[in-house]
Amino acid sequence: xxxxxxxxxxxxxxxxxxxxxxxxxxxxxxxxxxxxxxxxxxxxxxxxxxxxxxxxxxxxxxxxxxxxxxxxxxxxxxxxxxxxxxxxxxxxxxxxxxxxxxxxxxxxxxxxxxxxxxxxxxxxxxxxxxxxxxxxxxxxxxxxxxxxxxxxxxxxxxxxxxxxxxxxxxxxxxxxxxxxxxxx
Amino acid sequence: xxxxxxxxxxxxxxxxxxxxxxxxxxxxxxxxxxxxxxxxxxxxxxxxxxxxxxxxxxxxxxxxxxxxxxxxxxxxxxxxxxxxxxxxxxxxxxxxxxxxxxxxxxxx
Numbered sequence: 001x002x003x004x005x006x007x008x009x010x011x012x013x014x015x016x017x018x019x020x021x022x023x024x025x026x027x028x029x030x031x032x033x034x035x036x037x038x039x040x041x042x043x044x045x046x047x048x049x050x051x052x053x054x055x056x057x058x059x060x061x062x063x064x065x066x067x068x069x070x071x072x073x074x075x076x077x078x079x080x081x082x083x084x085x086x087x088x089x090x091x092x093x094x095x096x097x098x099x100x101x102x103x104x105x106x107x108x109x110x111x112x113x114x115x116x117x118x119x120x121x122x123x124x125x126x127x128x129x130x131x132x133x134x135x136x137x138x139x140x141x142x143x144x145x146x147x148x149x150x151x152x153x154x155x156x157x158x159x160x161x162x163x164x165x166x167x168x169x170x171x172x173x174x175x176x177x178x179x180x181x182x183x184x
Numbered sequence: 185x186x187x188x189x190x191x192x193x194x195x196x197x198x199x200x201x202x203x204x205x206x207x208x209x210x211x212x213x214x215x216x217x218x219x220x221x222x223x224x225x226x227x228x229x230x231x232x233x234x235x236x237x238x239x240x241x242x243x244x245x246x247x248x249x250x251x252x253x254x255x256x257x258x259x260x261x262x263x264x265x266x267x268x269x270x271x272x273x274x275x276x277x278x279x280x281x282x283x284x285x286x287x288x289x290x291x292x
Contacts, residue, residue: 018188023188063237063254131199148247178273
């Protein structure tokens, strides 16, 4: 696969294979956008978690388009399958009665527009940066497949592999200790 | 129809990452509960890994490195979510609330 920043090919027809791939990509991006809007704006936290799951499902599709089916599957397993469920359990155990607009109370009138302008400023500046920069393409040496990822994890990047496992072990023990403290 | 060719462009994915990042920042500011802020922080992490994956796909010489970096980010995010939820449950036991406005013991 050649590294091309933006392929200058002619536009595909809508009802060809490439056209349908483009349509599916647009649907995936729409899923990401919809999920993010729901997750940030929902009044009830359970709906926000549902938005998170929708957004990360779409993001798994985006990873698939970035030529990494392995990470798409990991995204579905870890984020949609584990993290969203974990947050849902946290809401069940630690949210008092769900009032309307819980989580949005007590805030000053300016907080919403101010936060929106901060987010819009971030988005605008990052977009300008992404579109204006001349990216430098290096010649490709490796491949994308899962076999190469596994080989690299056990040879070149074995330290990362060990670090991940230690971090996860410490997180498990730490979560148990923290959640058990003061339980009586 | 240039719209159907967007998935072959680096900047499309960078814009998606910027979008996720700005949603995360907006959520961090606007949410008043710890769980809401946790959800928003997941968006910021997802934006970072989207950028890594995009540069990995289009620019990097060895396309394995970005995937491993994204795997690392996913593991860190999972650990962070677990720790944050357990801290939140401990806080809820002591204060009976997870509203950030009520947790002001360190305010002096």
